[in-house]
Amino acid sequence: MQEFSVVGKRLPRVEGHDKVTGKALYVADLKLPNMLYGKVLRSPIPHGKVLNVDTSRARKLPGVKAVITGEDTSKVKWGAFINDMHVLAFDKVRFVGDEVAAVAAVDEATAQEAVDLIKVDYEELPAVFDVFEAMEPGAPILHEGNNIALHQKFVKGDFEGGMKEAAYVFEDKFTTPIVWHAYLETMGALASYSLSGKLTIWLSTQTLFMARQRIARALGMRIADVRLIQPNVGGGFGGKSCDEPTAMICGLLAQKTGRPVRLINSREEEFQASRPRVATNIFLKMGFRKDGTIAFKDTKVVNDNGAYSAKAPATTGVTLTRVDTLYRFKNIRGEALLVYTNKVPTGAYRGFGNPPMHFAVEQMMDMAAEATGLDPTEVRLRNATQVGDVSVHGWRVNSCALSDSIKKAAELMNWKEARTNKKPHQGFGMGCFIHVSGKRHFGNYDGSSAVIKINEDGKATIFSGEGEIGQGAFTVLSQIAAEELGVPLKDVEISVGDTDSTTYCHGAYASRLTYIAGNAVKAAAADAKKQLFKMAAEMLEADPEDLTSREAKIFVKGNPSKAVTVSDVARGCLYREGGFPIVGRGAWDPPSELQTKDTRDGNTSGAYSYGTQMCQVEVDPETGKVKVLNFVAAHDSGKVINPMLGEGQIEGALQQGIGYALTEEMAFEDGKVMNPNFADYKILGADDMPEKIKIHFVETCMEPTGPFGAKGLGEPGLVATSPAIANAIYNAVGVRIKGLPMTPEKILNALKEKRANKQ
């Protein structure tokens, strides 16, 4: 195995000291001279025509510097996949929270007062909140034509033949709700407009360059006339991908006033109008042969888009197909519908569309285990995808330690023995998962690029526009650069994301940064190293091919005593006639393919991560309350660049995944979010987490295309969590819960039904 000096080490975060001392600045901490404060007026009704917006009283309020409505906008519609959003409503409002007008004033209180003085006349329209009702003839139409935003359908393999081969067939409906990212920092922007025509926005975002494109489109500007700078970001989990118009509104207010404007969402606004996880209805039918192998799968997905299309069109395709490369599915049929309703638009949230389908399929795997008499681990091992497989959608599996992860998790949980000797009302359950490392879906490009300059003191500065949102990208990318350059981590620093000073980067989503940005940074470091070695070779009177570097020293392999330092070389290169600074550049686009539109064929990602989660739960039969006692996660992420940060990703994902399984749900009444705060929308506290959590990285299979063998690990931690818990509940008390969250009420009802059926 390759020996590393920086990669694979449990190193503290490069930005750590700023974050423990309060010095890390987030957008709400930033202030510019003469700054104004923005506030947004939102629709109180779920569906209606905007007849008139009277801003006269608001404008007269002392301290108000601008009031804008839809009439002040370009009226260009925008969106990630379907252009159906506006910056401010000019024709209709389509959900409670839809942006209608905005104010900039000298302080927040004045801005809020002005918002309250704006009078909007609506013609209320009938609204629809249920996806099935929204597809009925005569349903209220949100946009044009009908309410179906997307329809996908395919048949693969010998579906009819697979049906005939099946000895056991299971059919069920599973549902999952809209849940919310609940990052601790609400979204916000600080915009400053210069008369030269440049709009600079410090934005709480995880996708700088894509945000810039959308802002430019919506404001009718040239892309390069918008500059986005990423301050520290207080968590994103998919929610800060510029799929809602905060940045556009803030930018427009800055343009109108000629003064800097800061616009920060309140917690309630976030719940009402950000872009939470898509709610799903999954109709699943699976057939198994006598030996437990999968004969066929038939899936229909009906997803709730909400009022506009953010990322839900892509999410829906993921719900339908990603699981198909977890096992060796051959004969499958799939159909997905994405339907508009008058609720908050939905979008990207950690795991994208993947967790809901795992909740369904992984329960059916357990049903098959029970029917065939095989252990749940055995059914999965018999179907598990292996290295070298090409799946039914054409996904090429270069690395896969799924089987190893099943065995390792079972060992860590002492699975067979613990299940056999379990206490009453306790149960053990498992779930396996697949996830991607990047997803090619924004044009035919999923690459990354980076520049590394070597300062004259030998310190390397990475310029990357991918960005840090808490996931540890700065540290991991710095480690990769340090390893490649042969310098200690302290000799590497990384720039903040800034669209003016970094090259184009897609940003943080789809667990793509370690794998894709890591390869780009590695390539940039290799380029810088090549230049360093060329100069060092002159200084050492050696051949560049014979050189190596370690601990910031460059020397002929096998002869470290005769060395020059990186700093010597960087200075030597610069301070001479015709000198130049050492600047490395790197770009890398993974070996993936754009999927065909309807049939979803094509290798969507360059690398796939796998893993197994197991848990032990206790169900109180009197209250229906579930307590997760013990959790094991054995993940295949290839080579883990920083195991301490890697564990942190999975531990954090488990907090979200257990919440998704047991407690979290956005509640709606007539389209209005009824629990828009942290008191009523409960996320798990320290005391709610299992006391025992074991994280293990199964590093038995390196990803050949990954930087030092690495692949993505940020999102997968919650993909298999809800089915593992569902299966453990079944193992504990014999009831299958098919709708998330698995609340005490649902469990008690199921127990009641079970008792009634027995009698």
Added chain:
Amino acid sequence: MKRKIVLNVNNDNYEVEVEPGRLLADVIREDIGLTGTKKGCEIGVCGACTVLLDGKAVSSCLMLAVHAVGKKITTIEGLMKNGELDPLQKAFVDYGAFQCGFCTPGVLMASKAMLNENPHATEHEIREGLNGNLCRCTGYAKMIDAIKSVAGR
């Protein structure tokens, strides 16, 4: 009507003019300019705004600035001593006890108050003690390990 008050924050006195209804969190962040204290939920549930008042943890988003007059306020900016990280801060760095860092100042202040009161808190006590602080990134595991490492001394 604005009123002139003096607040003692991290051993420095600040004279500020505030409306009687103004929150301590806003005065600390906006008027005094110490932005390490965060606002996460506005209703005293998430703990991001936790500061110490005479050594005890309080939610500064639920407290009026005028009520903090005459008390010793400590914010995250006051946790370092003589240019050295507090043992808790150092442990948080070493154990990887934070990710996005937004809840971290509040968690550190709450932990500081917890250990002030109970220097050898057990894991169970630490879990309970952290219940007023929400974190969406870490799952709390490494936070608990970090605090345990300091409590174990």
